[in-house]
Amino acid sequence: MFITIQRLQFQYKNTKEPTIKDFTLDIKRGEIVSILGNSGSGKSTILRLIAGLEIPKSGSISINGKMIVDNNTFTPPEKRKVGMVFQDYALFPHMTVENNINFGLRSMTRKEKQLRIEEMLSLVNMTEYKKRYPYELSGGQQQRVALARALAPAPSLLIFDEPFSNLDANLKVKIRCELRNILKDTGITSIFVTHDLDDANVIADQIVYIDNGMVDRIVSPDSN
Ligand SMILES: Nc1ncnc2c1ncn2[C@@H]1O[C@H](COP(=O)(O)OP(=O)(O)OP(=O)(O)O)[C@@H](O)[C@H]1O
Numbered sequence: 001m002f003i004t005i006q007r008l009q010f011q012y013k014n015t016k017e018p019t020i021k022d023f024t025l026d027i028k029r030g031e032i033v034s035i036l037g038n039s040g041s042g043k044s045t046i047l048r049l050i051a052g053l054e055i056p057k058s059g060s061i062s063i064n065g066k067m068i069v070d071n072n073t074f075t076p077p078e079k080r081k082v083g084m085v086f087q088d089y090a091l092f093p094h095m096t097v098e099n100n101i102n103f104g105l106r107s108m109t110r111k112e113k114q115l116r117i118e119e120m121l122s123l124v125n126m127t128e129y130k131k132r133y134p135y136e137l138s139g140g141q142q143q144r145v146a147l148a149r150a151l152a153p154a155p156s157l158l159i160f161d162e163p164f165s166n167l168d169a170n171l172k173v174k175i176r177c178e179l180r181n182i183l184k185d186t187g188i189t190s191i192f193v194t195h196d197l198d199d200a201n202v203i204a205d206q207i208v209y210i211d212n213g214m215v216d217r218i219v220s221p222d223s224n
Contacts, residue, residue: 001026001027001028002027002028002029002030002031002063002064002157002189003025003026003027003050003061003062003063003064003157003189004026004060004061004062005023005024005025005026005050005059005060005061006024006059006060006061007022007023007024007058007059007060008020008022008023008024008046008049008056008058008059008060008061009021009022009023009056009057009058009059010045010049010054010055010056010057010213011057012045018057018213019042019045019213020042020045020046020049020056020213021212021213021214022213022214023042023046023059023210023213023214023215024215025208025215027189027191027206028189029064029187029189030184030187030188030189031189031190031205031206032180032183032184032189032190032191032192032203032204032205032206033190033191033192033204033205033206033207033208034191034192034193034194034199034200034203034204034206034207034208035047035191035192035193035194035208035210036194036195036197036200036207036208036209036210037195037209037210037211037216038195038211039195041210041211041212041213042210042212042213043161043193043195043210044161044193045213046193046210047084047159047161047191047193049061049069050082050157050159050191051077051080051082051084051159052068052069052074052075052076052077052080052082053077055069055074056069058071060073063080063081063082063156063157064156068080080157081153081154081155081156081157082155082156082157082158082159083104083150083151083153083155083157083158083159084150084158084159084160084161085146085147085150085158085159085160085161085163086160086161086162086163087161087162087163087165087166090146091134091142091145091146091149092134093133093134093135094133095133095134096130096131096132096133097121097126097129097130097131097132097133097134097137097145098117098121098130098131100134100145100149101117101120101121101145101148101149101152102117102152103149104149104150104152104153105117105152105153106153116152117130117152120148120149120151120152121148123148123151123182123185123186124144124145124147124148124182125144126141126144126145126148129141129145138171139166139167139168139171140167140171140174140175143163143164143167143175144175144178146163147179147182151182151186151188155188156188156189157188157189157190157191158183158188158189158190158191159190159191159192159193160190160191160192160193161193162193162194162195163179163192164176164194164196164199172199176199176202176203177202179203180202180203192204200221201221201222202221204221205220205221206218206219206220206221207219207220207221
């Protein structure tokens with residue numbers, strides 16, 4: 001298994017009950033998993049634990065055979081090689097498209113960075129927009145730049161939290177197919193949080209239902 005999450009438990013400060021009660025999940029390399037569940041069921045919290053933005057009370061997460069968190073280990077977020085795409089895209093408004101993509105690239109020469117930026121722009125079909133600022137782009141274009149920025153440092157895992165929530169229905173349908181194709185082309189393992197079953201059916205290889213901080217059931221797309 002590429003990602004192994006075992007018996008994860010987590011409670012926010014000043015709350016009475018744990019938000020994540022007992023969460024166990026295995027994900028294969030290159031697989032796209034959707035986490036589906038009601039508001040407040042713990043979807044975003046799982047992503048925060050995987051990214052290293054929260055520390056679990058118990059349980060463990062390993063990525064590609066490397067333990068990133070357990071009772072004795074805590075790998076900080078910047079060392080996890082986990083790329084994140086959130087609902088507001090969070091592009092830097094004062095940076096052009098190419099500079100947004102450049103932002104996550106470290107330990108590369110200038111030439112390597114330029115090459116990587118061009119590669120990512122072409123992947124998301126945004127080459128001709130590289131000099132533009134985010135406010136000069138449509139929602140779908142911003143979404144593609146956010147994806148290019150997340151993919152640029154070659155993460156081992158990409159996590160998405162409701163990335164389509166700000167897109168209108170038509171654009172959403174177009175973007176989610178594009179996104180699946182791009183993820184499958186690059187072979188990057190991905191976890192995708194949504195409360196929209198249609199999104200999950202289109203994009204995922206596996207749908208994980210979460211309820212009250214636990215895995216309720218795991219199904220194949222369209223077999224619900
Ligand atoms: N920083 C926090 N402090 C205390 N409680 C929190 C905090 N963040 C989230 N929670 C609580 O944890 C529970 C799970 O929240 P989470 O955001 O993981 O749910 P979700 O499934 O992603 O919901 P949604 O679909 O509404 O985004 C909720 O009851 C929420 O109120």
